[in-house]
Amino acid sequence: MNSQTALLGPGGITFLCIYILSLIxxxxxxxxxxxxxxxxxxxLAGRGMGLLVLFLTLYATQYSGNTLVGFAGRAYRExxxxxxxxxxxxxxxxxxxxxxxxxxxxxxxxxxxxxxDYVHFRFKNTxxxxxxxxxxxxxxxxxxxxxxxxxxxxxxxxTGGVIPFAYxxxxxxxxxxxxxxxxxxxxxxxxxxxxxxxxMFGVITIFITIQIEYGGFEFIYNAIQASDPQKFxxxxxxQKLSWLSTICLGxxxxxxxxxxxxxxxxxxxxxxxxxxIQIMAFMPIITTxxxxxxxxxxxxLFPGLDRQGSEGATLLVLKDLSQRGAIGTGMMVLFLSATIxxxxxxxxxxxLSMSSIITKDFxxxxxxxxxxxxxxxxxxxxxxxxxxxxxxxxxxxPQTIWRLLEIKLELLIQVSPAIFLGLYYKKIKASSIxxxxxxxxxxxxxxxxxxxxxxxxxxxxxxxHAGVWGLIINLTIVxxxxxxxxxxVE
Amino acid sequence: MSTKKSLxxxxxxxxxxxxxxxxxxxxxxxxxxxxGLYAMTAAIIYSLVLSFIIQTVWKTPEDE
Numbered sequence: 001m002n003s004q005t006a007l008l009g010p011g012g013i014t015f016l017c018i019y020i021l022s023l024i025x026x027x028x029x030x031x032x033x034x035x036x037x038x039x040x041x042x043x044l045a046g047r048g049m050g051l052l053v054l055f056l057t058l059y060a061t062q063y064s065g066n067t068l069v070g071f072a073g074r075a076y077r078e079x080x081x082x083x084x085x086x087x088x089x090x091x092x093x094x095x096x097x098x099x100x101x102x103x104x105x106x107x108x109x110x111x112x113x114x115x116x117d118y119v120h121f122r123f124k125n126t127x128x129x130x131x132x133x134x135x136x137x138x139x140x141x142x143x144x145x146x147x148x149x150x151x152x153x154x155x156x157x158x159t160g161g162v163i164p165f166a167y168x169x170x171x172x173x174x175x176x177x178x179x180x181x182x183x184x185x186x187x188x189x190x191x192x193x194x195x196x197x198x199x200m201f202g203v204i205t206i207f208i209t210i211q212i213e214y215g216g217f218e219f220i221y222n223a224i225q226a227s228d229p230q231k232f233x234x235x236x237x238x239q240k241l242s243w244l245s246t247i248c249l250g251x252x253x254x255x256x257x258x259x260x261x262x263x264x265x266x267x268x269x270x271x272x273x274x275x276x277i278q279i280m281a282f283m284p285i286i287t288t289x290x291x292x293x294x295x296x297x298x299x300x301l302f303p304g305l306d307r308q309g310s311e312g313a314t315l316l317v318l319k320d321l322s323q324r325g326a327i328g329t330g331m332m333v334l335f336l337s338a339t340i341x342x343x344x345x346x347x348x349x350x351x352l353s354m355s356s357i358i359t360k361d362f363x364x365x366x367x368x369x370x371x372x373x374x375x376x377x378x379x380x381x382x383x384x385x386x387x388x389x390x391x392x393x394x395x396x397x398p399q400t401i402w403r404l405l406e407i408k409l410e411l412l413i414q415v416s417p418a419i420f421l422g423l424y425y426k427k428i429k430a431s432s433i434x435x436x437x438x439x440x441x442x443x444x445x446x447x448x449x450x451x452x453x454x455x456x457x458x459x460x461x462x463x464x465h466a467g468v469w470g471l472i473i474n475l476t477i478v479x480x481x482x483x484x485x486x487x488x489v490e
Numbered sequence: 491m492s493t494k495k496s497l498x499x500x501x502x503x504x505x506x507x508x509x510x511x512x513x514x515x516x517x518x519x520x521x522x523x524x525x526g527l528y529a530m531t532a533a534i535i536y537s538l539v540l541s542f543i544i545q546t547v548w549k550t551p552e553d554e
Contacts, residue, residue, distance in 0.1 A: 090504075
């Protein structure tokens, strides 16, 4: 996306700048609403989030820039098989039903701040706690880096290269870290609310416009039949396994993203949490499905693009709509605002989560005597340090390393047995979970790294993701060790 | 329905969202290939099932 033609004129860019700067004002309001100088207030908004804010922050956090840009690109390349992405996001909500009610009640009772707080409460094993926290950190770091890179490209596209990639990344990161350190979760959740509204409105508007202007599924079907009829072939058995494996990644991986778990902790009561998750069950339909349709529309309109070209599928459709006079500059500004909002809301949440994990799970263990106020100050400094380092890496990291940053859910999914089994099986032991997590992670990371470094090992043996194979190994080891260690008297 | 049964039902529905039954080149249904329509409809049904389970099985202190 190095186009030198600016997507927006001076008016549109000014609107975007005002919107981005308004986030700092919201951050300041979040700071003013602070009730106490504690970790719980800073990282969980004092566990007082109401329905609207909780739902919108869950929504804005779960749907990143990848939803708006990457999902449409994938639909362009894979055709109707990209419909798996709808179930991928739904399955995460399905997993919330399994663990959220129990975990919420425990978090309220024992004041959990991070996911690893639960792991430590349940298993009382420092090595396991730190290992789980480290996996969460690595997944979040990769998440932040890939999203920062995306935001840099969008700034270049929006301004036609007038603002270079590096300056774009630095400026938007600076805004994010300012409002995040001012009011913590409260500021992040409030900015997420605004970003969530823009995101939802942008996606729905573009979907409806496409239906009116081109004619919806019928138009897509006829155009693809003429240009690329291979897309109608149903998935073969290996692709079906891959479909199921993708769903598993959503169920066991996306659902336990630390920033999602922390939003569960932040609800002001269980009824609020229940209603928020209930609404979230429908969001894949009006967000992911709509973006898949945008990608299919791009395939119908502009067949024959390569992989890089397909990543710009959404923008191509928008430009075409603009040329037809179906949308004005306002719509373009709205969609680009939605894309930037989606990325920022994900990065700020991941940043806050990383800061909380380093402060609570690592630093507090080394300095247990530190007060809540001191820990909060350290957490803010950690946020600045993480962001500075992430910005540096986003600008200088070579392309070969970027491929390794795709490893996110493969890591996180290995933590899921500690949470799911820990909540439901009282007798399960820390050592079983720790060994399972270790071998599952080694297999998943080993396979992925080898594949990305060019070794002849598939990233998805028999269609199943390396992370899911790792989880199968993880669970098998847990099961075997539990059988071996079972006390016959018991 | 108990929590356990509800969860099992939701996992079965989730498993069935994969278009397992389709193997030959498809017919058009409502502007979609039949397996695409199946996948989309199954995803919508799964969302409805989740919402129903949350509403009926998840009992909170606020419900009482």
